[in-house]
Amino acid sequence: MRGLNVSRVTEFTLLGFSAFPQLQPALFSLFLLMYLCTLLGNLLITATVRSERGLHTPMYLFLCALSVSEVLYTVAITPRMLADLLAARHAISLRACASQMFFSFTFGFTHSFLLTAMGYDRYVAICHPLRYPVLMGARGCARLVAWSWAGGCVMGLVVTASIFHLTFCGPSRIHHFACHVPPLVKLACGRDVPAVALGVGAVCITALLGCLLLILLSYACIVAALLKIPSAEGRRKAFSTCASHLTVVVVHYGFASVIYLKPRGPRSPEGDTLMGFTYTVLTPFLSPIIFSLRNKELKAAMKKTFLSRLSPDKL
Template identity: 80%
Template sequence: MQGTASMQRANHSTVIQFILVGFSAFPHLQMMLFLLFLLMYLFTLLGNLLIMATVWSERSLHTPMYLFLCTLSVSEILYTVAMIPRMLADLLSTQRSIAFLACASQIFFSFSFGFTHSFLLTVMGYDRYVAICHPLRYNVLMSPRGCACLVGCSWAGGSVMGMVVTSAIFHLTFCGPNEIHHFFCHLPPLLKLACGDDVLVVAKGVGLVCIMALLGCFLLILLSYAFIVAAILKIPSAEGRNKTFSTCASHLTVVVVHYGFASVIYLKPKGPQSLEGDTLMGITYTVLTPFLSPIIFSLRNKELKVAMKKTFFGKLYPEKNVTM
């Protein structure tokens, strides 16, 4: 046993970097994929920055709902920064090696910001619940101090989840080979490179913790909307019901997109699947979901859309400010 352990430690010390296979299976598409992902990435950054700038400059948007939206934009920017620039660089390079520490950092930041995103979506659901079901107590329950506490807990929770996952994975022994069949340090292909008796235990433990956290957030959001729908149905006029529900439309759409893509990735049936298929599916939550989020909030939130027009086009077309 001691000989086996020392051999594993020796092999572990030789794994100082991993190779990201990425999109190497599509050599003729790499330039097109680079341009497509670059445009989507820039649009994601621009969309989130526009949302943040609009909320910052428009005093009418200085409310808890838009504070949470700004924080969501920050977490989304940081999440994409942790993933996409490296992917874009690899699309133009033949050397796709990533250092052991860099791989651990990528996993930590991707999980931290990813879970922060889920926690913030849950907090936003709670905000809509309080606003619709307890409007008279809204200013008390969603005070500046209370909002700051909710945001702080979301970031702290995301960081803890990132640390738990990263420390659990990188305490394993990696004996080789060192090729990760993905475009970033993704857990399933990374775990296939680990060896030792505790790999299966760690994999199941990490999976259980992640699923419980995400499922818990999703159930809390569902519970919030169950109360919201019940309250909306009590409103006598159809116009009142539509106006009230419109304040939730953008958040609910983002939740459906976020958890819809996550379920496709993590809850797909076990079975034979091509490595290329896994790589392409990874695009949905790495590139597509962050790309769609600012579009949904900008187009489906009337108040934010009007504020954007006023903030960025009002100076160019001052005569239109009256009609907005």
């Protein structure tokens, strides 16, 4: 990142929720509770999948990897946001800002790639059940997870290197609670800023829409296969294995579209901050809840695993 050595700005100030000073204690309590619930929910899913041998299948191994990426994503952003809600000074160094952007984009895009892999897993399970053990064996599952993490790292590196290659001349006030691309681009100077901003936006939108298109194609094939099942009960059971994944996809891409596909025009910094909250805090909070409540097999495994340890005489 050559821009680090020539930038005039050596640190930024994250304004975050400073426009709502009276609400900051309440926001801290709310965000802390959501953060702890996010960590607890994902750790419970990971521990359940690991301890229950009946869940050692590609679908739940993907879910376990998804939970890990979600935990790391929230750790990259939320603790800093919580600290700033209580701190009087909200300064962040250039290198710390770059690190936060790299890890948030890495784990965020890893999440998208894993959702795509999970869609492919459901497609193979329903449309090609006889070939499922071959196509989605342990090696195939590990490869998809590895490619998802590698793709996330590439996206994080490309976005971060592109943004921090720019020169930041000031002011140094970021109207956001994290080192997000749009507010940082506004602080950059130089003739190549518009081209970099356009390129970064195009890369992010292309990756997200590409993942979404693959998921939609998977579900189009799944729906076509379900329509061939003669009994309504058979169709219901087959689709029930996709319900939680499909719900998380809708939530994930619904909130992502608010960030990346919002129309151009005059917007208040406070509005951008609130919209950023939906994707960076609310989405990770909802994901483990959706998987836990809408997946009967996982919910039963959680009860069996943890209630048996708390009260073995009742089971």
